Amino acid sequence: MISANAENPVKLASYNIQIGRGMDKKYDLGRTAEAIRKFGAETIVLNEVDVGTDRSQGDDQPAILARKLGLNYLFGRASDRPGGVYGNVVMSVHELEQLDLIDLEADGHESRSALVVKVKAPRPYYIIAAHLAFQQLPEIEAVRIRNMEFLGNYLKEKKYFPAVLCGDLNSAGDSPVIRKAQEAGFQVVDDLSGKALSWPADQPRILLDYFCLYPADAGMVKEFKVVDERMASDHRPVCAEIVFK
Numbered sequence: 227m228i229s230a231n232a233e234n235p236v237k238l239a240s241y242n243i244q245i246g247r248g249m250d251k252k253y254d255l256g257r258t259a260e261a262i263r264k265f266g267a268e269t270i271v272l273n274e275v276d277v278g279t280d281r282s283q284g285d286d287q288p289a290i291l292a293r294k295l296g297l298n299y300l301f302g303r304a305s306d307r308p309g310g311v312y313g314n315v316v317m318s319v320h321e322l323e324q325l326d327l328i329d330l331e332a333d334g335h336e337s338r339s340a341l342v343v344k345v346k347a348p349r350p351y352y353i354i355a356a357h358l359a360f361q362q363l364p365e366i367e368a369v370r371i372r373n374m375e376f377l378g379n380y381l382k383e384k385k386y387f388p389a390v391l392c393g394d395l396n397s398a399g400d401s402p403v404i405r406k407a408q409e410a411g412f413q414v415v416d417d418l419s420g421k422a423l424s425w426p427a428d429q430p431r432i433l434l435d436y437f438c439l440y441p442a443d444a445g446m447v448k449e450f451k452v453v454d455e456r457m458a459s460d461h462r463p464v465c466a467e468i469v470f471k
Contacts, residue, residue, distance in 0.1 A: 235467035239267035242461040261458040271392035278310025302341030314355040333359035352389035378410025388444035413442035445470040
C-alpha cells in the first residue's frame with residue numbers, strides 16, 4: 227500500500243465484486259481479497275457487497291475483506307436481501323468518517339444509495355461510493371441522469387472538496403449519464419482511448435466503472451487503468467492516480 231501526502235498521488239480503486247462470486251460462479255472471498263490486494267491502492271470502493279445474507283452464507287463481507295487486507299472500512303446499505311443487506315463499501319489505509327448515506331432516487335427495481343465518506347489522509351479528501359441502476363431502458367436512464375445531477379448539486383452545496391465519485395455507473399462513456407456528470411461539474415476520469423473496458427471481466431466490451439472528480443479542476447489525473455483481473459468478479463477493477471490541488 228502507498229500513503230498519500232503532498233508530493234504523492236492518491237491511488238484509488240473501484241471494484242464491483244459481485245458479492246464475492248467470480249465468472250466461474252464460485253463464492254470465494256479469499257480470491258476477492260487477493261484481487262483487491264494486487265491494486266496497491268490506498269482507498270478502495272466496492273460495489274455489490276453483502277452483510278449477513280442467506281446467499282452469501284451469512285458472511286459480513288466488508289468485515290472479512292477488511293480483516294484480510296488490514297484496512298479500515300465503512301459500509302453503506304443500499305437494499306435489503308433475504309437474511310441481511312447489500313450495498314457499497316469504502317476501504318482505506320486511512321481513518322474514515324461517514325458523513326452521509328444518501329437514498330438515491332429509486333429505479334423501480336431496487337433501492338440505491340450513495341455512501342459519503344471523508345478520508346482522513348494527510349491531505350483529506352471525500353469519497354462517494356455509488357452503484358447506479360443497470361437496466362438499459364429510457365425511464366431508467368432518466369433516473370441515472372437525475373441521480374448524477376443530484377450528486378453534483380449535493381457536493382456543491384456541502385462544499386465537500388476535493389471529492390471523487392467512484393463506482394459502477396452502468397453507463398457507457400458516451401452516454402447521457404456521463405455527459406450529465408460533466409455538466410454537473412465532474413471531471414470523468416478515463417484514458418480517452420476507448421479501449422478501457424471493464425465489463426464483462428472475461429471479454430470486456432464496455433467501461434461501466436468510473437472515477438468522477440469534483441470539482442472538475444480539483445486535481446490532475448496521473449493515471450487511469452483497468453486491471454486485468456478476469457475471474458474474481460464479473461467486472462474488472464479500475465484504478466486511478468490523482469494529485470489533488
